[in-house]
Amino acid sequence: MKEDLIVCRDLVKDYGKFTALDQVNLTIGRGRIVGLLGPNGSGKTTLIKLLCGLLQPSGGELLIDGQKPGPYTKSQVSYLPDRMYFADWMKAKDLTDFFADFYPDFDRTKAEDMCRSLKIEPGHRIKSMSKGTKEKLQLALVMSRKAQLYLLDEPIAGVDPAARDYIMNTILTNYNENGTVLISTHLIGDVERVLDEAIFLQTGHVVRHDSVDAIREKEGKSVDALFREIFRAEAYGGEHYDR
Amino acid sequence: MTGKLLKYDLKSMLRNFIPLWAALVAVSIINYFTIHSLDQAKGVAQLPAMVAMLVYGSLVVAVMVVTAVLVIQRFYQGLLKDEGYLMFTLPVKPWQLLTSKLAAAVIVCLGSCIVGGISVMVIAFDSETYLTMFDAIGMAFRLYPGPIVAGCLAAIASGLCTITQIYVSLALGHLASKHRIGWAVGIYIAIHMVFSWLELAVGITMPVPLFQDATSFLLILAAYYFLRTVAFFVVTERILSKKLNLE
Known part of the structure; x- marks a missing residue:
């Protein structure tokens, strides 16, 4: 087992002429809760898709647990996308069966308990569930794995404050403490209290990667306040934050 | 893993095909009786046989159309749209996903051909x-x-x-x-x-x-x-x- 869980060296991702990630160098250890922070279009989702193997890098190197994305790394990564990825003909039981079939680290009992707390019966069809229930079910399944890396793409975007609390609580009470949780969001205030580290992404560049404590100590302000400072400057055409 | 993928691909396809195949066989059995009653029937009495034949013809067309549409749809929706986020993050290789889709498509195409053949044999039973x-x-x-x-x-x-x-x-x-x-x-x-x-x-x-x-x-x-x-x-x-x- 490698000490660093994620290593990116000069990682580049182009979409045609548009460069979504440019020369990203990043190292993330184990047992951390890391915020991947940046405004829309900063490259957060692209980095997460590269990590879970949905995209291939255009350049550079990306390693998870010492290996390039592939079946092994996918077996170690639990991914929550920013959309529903279940076929709507499935029932809740089909989904737990599906996860149990493909992921040896899936804890069916935990998933079923979480479904019960959400009042989801095994025979309930996905099609008949509300958008909020589907999102919570998806989160419950993702967090029922004892993964090395949880990649959570915008888990609290577009949900009401009560649902945000539920989501954050579910993440914190269920993740594998030896694993790392990478949460992408631009709603810093809601996640700051749980973060160990923050990565600031701006137009495809990592402009800061530091522990939350170090940011507070060096800057004398919260991560949320620093985020607003950096990206307010961007909104008014300011220079890139650089240190 | 390919076998597990195939299990889910078949499940997603067969839930549409089994009712359709069952309906085709059921209507062909009805047709067998209505066609054999045509010898004695005249005028309006021939109407049930005509309707049964029309329903059978529509079902044959439906089976062909649904087979083609679902083969395309299960690949497109299952791999290239939102479901792809689930399928391509499974610990399997892309060739396994593709093999599973292809095998499921072949099985339902063969199934449709066999059921179509059985339905013709039922109607023309002698x-x-x-x-x-x-x-x-x-x-x-x-x-x-x-x-x-x-x-x-x-x-x-x-x-x-x-x-x-x-x-x-x-x-x-x-x-x-x-x-x-x-x-x-x-x-x-x-x-x-x-x-x-x-x-x-x-x-x-x-x-x-x-x-x-x-x-x-x-x-x-x-x-x-x-x-x-x-x-x-x-x-x-x-x-x-x-x-x-x-x-």
């Missing part, structure tokens, strides 16, 4: 005719085993080729940033035209003795479709492995 027919089929197998086996191989290879041509067209269309379905249709037509011209050119120049030996001809045809299938499969797999770009 034990004596069938005994004669099965005897003739048995004799044909004994007398001409080569051409029959080669013909079956060519038919299977042709089916595989058609399905993988759809897959490669959808995968190539997926590389476009806009109008992906439109591109896929255009690419399918273009591939079809290129191979039609190629077949015409080869057909004209092919040595005549090859046409006279049915077994050789059918085996060459099977090999040709099989090679096309492999080429389409490899190109699709490479695109899904290296160029996947889910929206």
